[in-house]
Amino acid sequence: MIDDSTVKHVANLSKIEVDEKEIQEFKRDFERIIEFFNKLDEIDPDVEPTYNVIPLKNVMREDEPAKPTEREKILANAKFKEEGYFKGPRVVE
Numbered sequence: 001m002i003d004d005s006t007v008k009h010v011a012n013l014s015k016i017e018v019d020e021k022e023i024q025e026f027k028r029d030f031e032r033i034i035e036f037f038n039k040l041d042e043i044d045p046d047v048e049p050t051y052n053v054i055p056l057k058n059v060m061r062e063d064e065p066a067k068p069t070e071r072e073k074i075l076a077n078a079k080f081k082e083e084g085y086f087k088g089p090r091v092v093e
Contacts, residue, residue, distance in 0.1 A: 002030045 007026045011018045018026065071084055080087040 001034065002027045006030070 007023045075081045
């Protein structure tokens with residue numbers, strides 16, 4: 001399966017230094033990853049992929065026109081306002 005030289009090669013490509021203990025840990029991790037991918041290869045190709053466990057359905061409300069809120073009521077609690085608009089701090093000097 002995975003040997004020390006493969007782990008050292010991947011470590012070199014990843015620009016990381018590994019000692020002998022880490023090489024053994026990486027070997028076990030790589031073998032588990034390869035084992036997982038081998039299990040994925042066993043899946044029947046005729047099975048339809050599942051993107052969502054729960055079927056999603058868009059729930060839309062009717063767009064009903066309504067009277068807009070009065071400007072004075074919206075600006076009532078604004079600390080800074082000018083000529084009927086919110087006033088913010090200068091961004092560009």
